[in-house]
Amino acid sequence: MTAGPVGSAAGDTEDPPVAVRGLSKHYGAIKAVDDVELTVNTGDVYGYLGPNGAGKTTSLRMMLGLIRPTTGSVRLFGRDPMQSVHALQGVAGFVEAPTFYPYLSGRRNLELLAAFDGDGAAGRIERALDTVELSERAGDRVGGYSHGMRQRLGIAAALLRDPKLLLLDEPATGLDPGGMRDMRVLIRRLADEGITVLLSSHMLAEVEEVCNRVAIVRSGKIVYEGAIAELKRDAGTTYRLETTDDQRALAVCHAQAGISDVRTERDRIHFTGDQQAVAELSQALIEAGALIRALTPQTVTLEDLFFSFTEGDGRQQAAHEPDESTRPAVESAR
Amino acid sequence: MPGIATVYRWELAKLRYQKRTYLGLGAAMIVPILFVVAVHFRHDRRGGDFAFSSYLTRSGLAVPLVILLFGAVWMFPLITALVAGDIIASEDHNGTLKTILTRSLDRGQVFAGKTLAAATYAVVAILLNGTVAVIAGSIQSGFNSLQSLSGTIVSAPKALELVYVSLLVYLIPIAAIVCIGLLLSAVTRNSAAAVVGTLMVSLLIQLLGILPGLGGLQPYLLSTQFNAWQGLLRTPIDWAPIVRAAWVCALYGVPALGAAFLVFLRRDVAGG
Secondary structure (H helix, E strand, O other), X not given: OOOOOOOOOOOOOOOOOEXXXXXXXXXXXXXXXXXXXXXXXOOOEEEEEOOOOOOHHHHHHHXXXXXXXXXXXXXXXXXXXXXOHHHHOOEEEEOOOOOOOOOOEHHHHHHHHHXXXXXXXXXXXXXXXXXXXXHHHOOOEHHHOOHHHHHHHHHHHHHOOOOOEEEEEOOOOOOOHHHHHHHHXXXXXXXXXXXXXXXXXOOHHHHHHHOOEEEEEEOOEEEEEEEHHHHHHHHOEEEEEEEOOHHHHHHXXXXXXXXXXXXXXXXXXXEEEOHHHHHHHHHHHHHHOOOEEEEEEEOOOHHHHHHHHHOOOOOHHHHHOOOOOOHHHHHHHO | OOOHHHHHHXXXXXXXXXXXXXXXXXXXXXXXXXXXXXXXXXXXXXOOOOOOHHHOOOOOOHHHHHHHHHHOOOHHHHHHHHHHOOOOHHHHHHOHHHHHHOOOOOHHHHHHHHHHHHHHHHHHHHHHHHHHHHHHHHHHHOOXXXXXXXXXXXXXXXXXXXXXXXXXXXXXXXXXXXXXHHHHHHHHOOHXXXXXXXXXXXXXXXXXXXXXXXXXXXXHOHHHHOOHHHHHHOXXXXXXXXXXXXXXXXXXXXXXXXXXXXXXXXXXXXXX
């Protein structure tokens, strides 16, 4: 893929908002980002998930052209951000906490950034301040802003560019519960207005609520990429089982095709399986004389799946093997 | 369309809000005032054994020249370095560099705007110092004629003109200091290290000239160029040190500025 024309506007191209191919960043022997591949399509609210130090921020810095990849490429709407700042046309965001000049007011900071943007950005300042509900404090020096206000000012600064793509690095980190809720609402609203969003986070509830697709990154490598719904479906549903004869039921579960991850927790049998396998298991239990007292589906959260991908030695990961549509990302991580 | 002028204008605006700006400009203004007060209360009215010393009590126009003589190698480089050494490093440290480098201006435009702002600050500081020195000196000793370094008497208006042209010539080595300050600012990413480092470079180059066996280097040291303005105070004007200052300072400044530009252009913005 080659960089598109410098002047082409974001959104006028068929290239995806973000296409990352074989992206790596090495600091000596340390591989901060290792062969990352991901694609963010128009309209996505894409979660880039990983524990601290997994390489999320480094990846975002490369996407914004702030640091050079060791190998691989980033294309934003088909343009290379390392080649020209014009590749960031229609793109906005921040990495780590958004930073401003503390001795200038919020409005003055936005005026500076709007001057650097041109293209009518100055005319969007008041609306951006309204959007993030900072109009009343816009005249105060940023040095006196709370963390949450700076985060919101960061969003306002991004909106000045009338973006088609927002790259946000942990936008809700450090916010109180109310601030986190407001940030989720704001991101959802921006997405509803047609802005594609890529946000990095280790706050799983936030991602599960606002994102439709995720990449899970561990030690610089992507271990899963795909839709959250697919990820949950692929993980299968976990069930809790109580019977009149749990010893016999346990043996039946182990022997039953389509039933996996069988274990006993607090005198209850837990297993994973799809609906057809569970129906067949019910029949087998009755035939074996282990009558069912309770069979309860357990909700699998993104958090459960996240930890299965990012903790331990990866053995649990096998239980959540993704389907063919997501397999390349997983295979590349091995 | 935003460009270098946009960055330059906003860099100047930012300087107006920063304490270090007023620290440097304040020092540039207060030093001549303190100097004139010291001259006023000095008991020995005969003057010292340095250039223009005997005229300090006879013409206020001697004051800016004596200050230039003594402040040449450390005071003005320090004032210059306060901004040149800080202008990139502080943005790096505060994380605002990543904020402005993800807008619609390329790194070259940002660098050029910052360079012009740092140079403007140096020009303002030195002209401000000279102007305050002329005014304070004239109040103390009168707006009178001056004796040139060749012994001829120069009328007050002509002497005033020479004072300002001397300040402009002094800006040649100061331009090299700006470039060195920018380089250290880009490389160290640490404001204090860049400011102190710039001053150290200026002083160390001066030390080179007094090391045994290195006397031959004297005409080509940056510190020597700080005295090039004295050629204007001779009759006829001695242009040789001024011309030499121009190319010697270019030899120091242009590579430093080029290196600073390349570092700024190619660096990873990973801090903040």
